[in-house]
Amino acid sequence: MACSQRAWYTPATPRGAALAVLPRRRLSGTTCKAAQSKTVNAASAVPQEQVPQEEVDVPFSSFEELEAGSSLDDDVVRFLPPPEARPGAVDRTNFACDDSCDFWTEWTYSDLPGGGGVESLLDQLRALQSSATSTEAFTYWGYHIARTLFFTVQGAAGLVYSRGGMARNPFTQARVGNTGNQVSSESTLTADGGDAADSLDASLGVSTIARLVAETIAAYRIDLKRIEAGYFKAPYDMNPAHRQFNPLYVADKARRFFDEANRTLERAEKGAAGNVQAPIGSNESLYPEYYRHAFHYQSDGWLSTWSAKVYETSTETLFLGRQDSMQRSSLVPLGKFLKSPSFGATGEGARVLEVAAGTGRFATFVRDSYPGVDMTVTDLSPYYLEEARENGSYWESLQVGKSVGPASYVQANAESLPFEEASYDAVVSVYLFHELPADAQEAVFREAYRVLKPGGIFVLTDSQQLGDRPATDKTIGLFGDFAEPYYRAYIRRDFGALGKEMGFTCEEKCQNSSSKTLSFRKPSME
Known part of the structure; x- marks a missing residue:
C-alpha cells in the first residue's frame, strides 16, 4: 500500500531552530487511504483500527510498540518495528560498534x-x-x-x-x-x-x-x-x-x-x-x-x-x-583513516570532500586536526556556502605561521556531484540524511561511491535512529513534527543494508548523545 510519508506528519524546515512547543498534529484521512485503516500482524490477531475519514488527532505518544517477531507494513509509521528490526539493533550485525554504542544504548x-x-x-x-x-x-x-x-x-x-x-x-x-x-x-x-x-x-x-x-x-x-x-x-x-x-x-x-x-x-x-x-x-x-x-x-x-x-x-x-561534540564523532573513523601510512602526519596527500556542509563548521574541525588535507566543501545553498567560505577563511587567519592545505568551496547537490570518478579519498556527510527522501538518500550514496577512490571511506553522521537509544524510541519520532517531513522514515531505515546495496562494506559505528556515526569503505579492488 503506497502512501506518502507526509500523510502522517506535517512537512518541515531547516537543520536548526529555536526551541518551541508544538501543537498536536491533525492528519487528514483523505490524504492517504492507508491512513484510514491499519492492520497489524502480531503473535495474536489484533483487530483493525478504523480511523475516521475526516481527520484523526495523533497524540505526542504516537509510537506504539510491537512485540518481538511481529510484522508490520512499513508505511504505517505510527508503530515501532519489533526491537530486533530497529536500525540500532541491526547495526550490530553490520558494523563494528565501539564502547560509545553500549554507553548510549544503556x-x-x-x-x-x-x-x-x-x-x-x-x-x-x-x-x-x-x-x-x-x-x-x-x-x-x-x-x-x-x-x-x-x-x-x-x-x-x-x-x-x-x-x-x-x-x-x-x-x-x-x-x-x-x-x-x-x-x-x-x-x-x-x-x-x-x-x-x-x-x-x-x-x-x-x-x-x-x-x-x-x-x-x-x-x-x-x-x-x-x-x-x-x-x-x-x-x-x-x-x-x-x-x-x-x-x-x-x-x-x-x-x-x-x-x-x-x-x-x-x-x-x-x-x-x-x-x-x-x-x-x-x-x-x-x-x-x-x-x-x-x-x-x-x-x-x-x-x-x-x-x-x-x-x-x-x-x-x-x-x-x-x-559540536556530536558532529566531531565523524572524526573518529575519519581520523583513523587519515592516520594511515597512505598519508602524511597531518593528512598531507588526502583529498577530503564534505557534502551538504552547511556553514562549514565541521570542515574547520577537520582542517584543524589534519591541516595538511586538501579539503573540498560543497553545499547547495549559495548563502550557506558563502558562510562556509567565511568560516574557513577565519580559521585560516588563526593559523599564523602554520602550513595548511588548500580548501575549495563548490555549490553542488550531493545527489549529483560535479567531480570525476575516484577523485577523493574520503567523503563526509553530517546531518544531511534525515532531511532527504529515500530516493535522494540513495542518490547520495551512489555519488559518494562514484567519487571515492578504491579503498576510500564514506562517513555518515546524523541523528540517532530507532534502537540506538531504546529508552527514547517511543518519543524520538516526535522531532518529525518540527517541520521534518522525512524524519520518521529516516529513523527506521537500515543504512548498513543501503551501503551494501551500493557496493560499500560496512566498517565502524560510534555514537554521542543524539547522534550516530557510520563509516563505509569502497573496496580496494572492484
Missing part, C-alpha cells in the same frame, strides 16, 4: 543519582573535579561548562522574549527529542499522551533542564576521551583569541537568535512551514522541491543570508552547546 536519566534531576546534575558537576586531571582537561571542562550555561540561558531568554514563551513551558520541546534528547514521559506527556505543556510548573521545567544538561555533560566526557585518544584536537575555538569571546560578536549572534526564535515559534504554533523560493536569477532546477521546504520552521529555509548567519547559534542553543 544510558538513561533514571539511572543517574537522584533520577537525573537537579541533585544528580550537581553530583556530576562535583565529579568533574576528579576527571580534570590535566591542563587540557581542565581547560576543556571550564570552556564547555561555560558554553552550556550560555546556551541554556540564551534558550530560556529566547523563549521569554518570544511573547512570554515561558507560559508554553520552554523545555518541553525536549520531548521532540532534540533529535533524541531523552526526557521522562511524566515530564512531557499527560496520561493520555496529550500536550502537557500547560500542566507543568516551573520546578518541573528546572528538573527537565537539569536532565538535558546532564546528557550534555555525558556527551562532553566522550568527546574529551576521543581528544585524549588522539582522534582529533581540542576545539580551536577554546582559544580566548577566538572571536566568540568578543562581546560585540556575541551580542550580534544573540540578537539574530532572539529575532529568529520569535519567528520560528510563531510559525511552529501555526504549523506553517511552507516552501521557499529559489534565489532570484538562479536556475530553479538546481533546487529539488524537497530542498525548498522550510525545515525546522526556520526563516527562508536554506536560502538566505539570514538563515546561514543564525543557523549555528540556533542549533547549538537547541542542543545546549553540545552539537
Whole structure:
C-alpha cells in the first residue's frame, strides 16, 4: 500500500531552530487511504483500527510498540518495528560498534543519582573535579561548562522574549527529542499522551533542564576521551583569541537568535512551514522541491543570508552547546583513516570532500586536526556556502605561521556531484540524511561511491535512529513534527543494508548523545 510519508506528519524546515512547543498534529484521512485503516500482524490477531475519514488527532505518544517477531507494513509509521528490526539493533550485525554504542544504548536519566534531576546534575558537576586531571582537561571542562550555561540561558531568554514563551513551558520541546534528547514521559506527556505543556510548573521545567544538561555533560566526557585518544584536537575555538569571546560578536549572534526564535515559534504554533523560493536569477532546477521546504520552521529555509548567519547559534542553543561534540564523532573513523601510512602526519596527500556542509563548521574541525588535507566543501545553498567560505577563511587567519592545505568551496547537490570518478579519498556527510527522501538518500550514496577512490571511506553522521537509544524510541519520532517531513522514515531505515546495496562494506559505528556515526569503505579492488 503506497502512501506518502507526509500523510502522517506535517512537512518541515531547516537543520536548526529555536526551541518551541508544538501543537498536536491533525492528519487528514483523505490524504492517504492507508491512513484510514491499519492492520497489524502480531503473535495474536489484533483487530483493525478504523480511523475516521475526516481527520484523526495523533497524540505526542504516537509510537506504539510491537512485540518481538511481529510484522508490520512499513508505511504505517505510527508503530515501532519489533526491537530486533530497529536500525540500532541491526547495526550490530553490520558494523563494528565501539564502547560509545553500549554507553548510549544503556544510558538513561533514571539511572543517574537522584533520577537525573537537579541533585544528580550537581553530583556530576562535583565529579568533574576528579576527571580534570590535566591542563587540557581542565581547560576543556571550564570552556564547555561555560558554553552550556550560555546556551541554556540564551534558550530560556529566547523563549521569554518570544511573547512570554515561558507560559508554553520552554523545555518541553525536549520531548521532540532534540533529535533524541531523552526526557521522562511524566515530564512531557499527560496520561493520555496529550500536550502537557500547560500542566507543568516551573520546578518541573528546572528538573527537565537539569536532565538535558546532564546528557550534555555525558556527551562532553566522550568527546574529551576521543581528544585524549588522539582522534582529533581540542576545539580551536577554546582559544580566548577566538572571536566568540568578543562581546560585540556575541551580542550580534544573540540578537539574530532572539529575532529568529520569535519567528520560528510563531510559525511552529501555526504549523506553517511552507516552501521557499529559489534565489532570484538562479536556475530553479538546481533546487529539488524537497530542498525548498522550510525545515525546522526556520526563516527562508536554506536560502538566505539570514538563515546561514543564525543557523549555528540556533542549533547549538537547541542542543545546549553540545552539537559540536556530536558532529566531531565523524572524526573518529575519519581520523583513523587519515592516520594511515597512505598519508602524511597531518593528512598531507588526502583529498577530503564534505557534502551538504552547511556553514562549514565541521570542515574547520577537520582542517584543524589534519591541516595538511586538501579539503573540498560543497553545499547547495549559495548563502550557506558563502558562510562556509567565511568560516574557513577565519580559521585560516588563526593559523599564523602554520602550513595548511588548500580548501575549495563548490555549490553542488550531493545527489549529483560535479567531480570525476575516484577523485577523493574520503567523503563526509553530517546531518544531511534525515532531511532527504529515500530516493535522494540513495542518490547520495551512489555519488559518494562514484567519487571515492578504491579503498576510500564514506562517513555518515546524523541523528540517532530507532534502537540506538531504546529508552527514547517511543518519543524520538516526535522531532518529525518540527517541520521534518522525512524524519520518521529516516529513523527506521537500515543504512548498513543501503551501503551494501551500493557496493560499500560496512566498517565502524560510534555514537554521542543524539547522534550516530557510520563509516563505509569502497573496496580496494572492484
